[in-house]
Amino acid sequence: MVDQIKEFLETYQFLNTWLPPVITVAIGIVAGWIFKSFIHSRIKKITSKTAWKGDDIFFNAIEKYIVYWLFLVALYIAAGSIEIGAPYNAYAAKLAMTLLMLSITLAASTMAIDLLNEWSASKGSRFPSTDIFTNLARITIIAIGLMIILQSFDISIAPILTALGIGGLAISLALKDTLSDFFAGLHILVSQKVRVGDFVQLDSGQMGYISNITWRNTTMVERANNVISIPNQKLSQSITKNFDLKDTSYTIKIPVGVAYDSDLELVERVTTEVAQSVIDDLDEASKDYDPIVRFQVFDDSSINFTVYMRAGRYGDHHPMIHEFIKRLHKRFDEEGIEIPFPMRTVVQKSSPE
Numbered sequence: 001m002v003d004q005i006k007e008f009l010e011t012y013q014f015l016n017t018w019l020p021p022v023i024t025v026a027i028g029i030v031a032g033w034i035f036k037s038f039i040h041s042r043i044k045k046i047t048s049k050t051a052w053k054g055d056d057i058f059f060n061a062i063e064k065y066i067v068y069w070l071f072l073v074a075l076y077i078a079a080g081s082i083e084i085g086a087p088y089n090a091y092a093a094k095l096a097m098t099l100l101m102l103s104i105t106l107a108a109s110t111m112a113i114d115l116l117n118e119w120s121a122s123k124g125s126r127f128p129s130t131d132i133f134t135n136l137a138r139i140t141i142i143a144i145g146l147m148i149i150l151q152s153f154d155i156s157i158a159p160i161l162t163a164l165g166i167g168g169l170a171i172s173l174a175l176k177d178t179l180s181d182f183f184a185g186l187h188i189l190v191s192q193k194v195r196v197g198d199f200v201q202l203d204s205g206q207m208g209y210i211s212n213i214t215w216r217n218t219t220m221v222e223r224a225n226n227v228i229s230i231p232n233q234k235l236s237q238s239i240t241k242n243f244d245l246k247d248t249s250y251t252i253k254i255p256v257g258v259a260y261d262s263d264l265e266l267v268e269r270v271t272t273e274v275a276q277s278v279i280d281d282l283d284e285a286s287k288d289y290d291p292i293v294r295f296q297v298f299d300d301s302s303i304n305f306t307v308y309m310r311a312g313r314y315g316d317h318h319p320m321i322h323e324f325i326k327r328l329h330k331r332f333d334e335e336g337i338e339i340p341f342p343m344r345t346v347v348q349k350s351s352p353e
Contacts, residue, residue: 028074032067053118061111065103072100098149105145109138135215177233181216184232189213194235194242199314202230203239223315243314249286250314254321256328257302259338264303268293270335274328275307282323284316285309302340 043059050056079093116137187193194200194210200220201207206228208220217229243250258267275291289310297304307324311317332339 024078025074028070032070035066035070054115057111057114057118061107061114065107068103069100072096076100097152101145101149101152105142108145109141112137112141178216181232184236185213185215185218187236188218188232194218194240198242198244200243201241248313249289250311250317252309252311252317252320254307254324255304256307257299257304257339259340260303262303262337264295266335267337270331270337271307271328274331275309275324278320278324278327279309282320284312284319286312301342
């Protein structure tokens with residue numbers, strides 16, 4: 001009888017010790033399964049119907065961690081409630097909390113970058129999509145998360161911050177040019193002097209599309225597909241012409257000359273019709289602007305005028321000019337309108353013998 005009572009007490013003590021933490025972990029796993037099976041799809045539908053994209057970003061950032069977080073919380077509670085196994089139970093609890101905070105840091109990093117991109121898109125700016133801003137945001141959030149994790153282990157971060165301050169001063173002196181390029185890149189991005197995708201011309205004469213802005217360099221791709229790397233400091237100080245900053249459309253000016261005996265009313269009407277046909281037929285043309293013909297000067301052998309059209313952006317004007325010249329030459333020939341070429345009469349006098 002005594003042995004049975006002793007066996008019962010040992011069984012009761014074992015169950016009393018291990019059953020609550022096992023139940024706690026099981027509850028966490030079941031809660032995660034319930035969320036994944038029933039709640040997840042319903043929340044997804046609700047967020048997809050709202051006009052604000054922030055809730056979608058928030059849910060997408062945390063959805064893959066929810067089950068993991070519930071398990072870690074349950075494991076932390078269970079490990080802390082076990083009265084035996086010290087100090088390993090405390091180590092398990094701290095490990096669970098560390099993994100929890102690390103995953104929260106990663107989720108917050110993803111969320112911050114996506115919110116930054118969404119805000120950028122709503123403002124019509126593309127700068128946060130570049131490497132320099134995404135990496136800066138990610139490194140800042142992860143550094144804060146690691147500091148919190150160290151603090152949770154009762155590790156003082158004051159010496160680390162002091163060492164980082166002194167080391168940062170030494171590094172800033174050693175990497176002065178690199179830091180100058182870095183902060184110049186931030187200035188370029190914030191001021192939106194150039195943006196990714198813009199077509200720009202530098203004061204040195206190079207022209208191309210901005211493809212990326214990194215820590216040190218801005219990459220520009222010429223229309224001939226040559227890649228130019230420009231130090232951010234030089235780009236921030238240079239005089240640049242941005243063809244896309246205000247309006248991406250590009251004005252085309254095509255000079256034309258006709259003979260003095262031409263009917264200028266007919267010339268204007270025919271030229272306008274040809275220009276309009278080019279605008280209607282070519283996808284590169286901007287459909288929001290009508291062609292303009294302006295007579296400008298009486299030249300030596302012709303009356304000169306200029307035809308104005310608008311291309312969708314810089315570079316689209318080449319096929320438009322090509323097609324316009326072909327069509328205008330053919331139409332002038334049909335209408336009997338002469339495009340003169342310079343002529344010079346040479347009078348040769350012979351000297352008397």
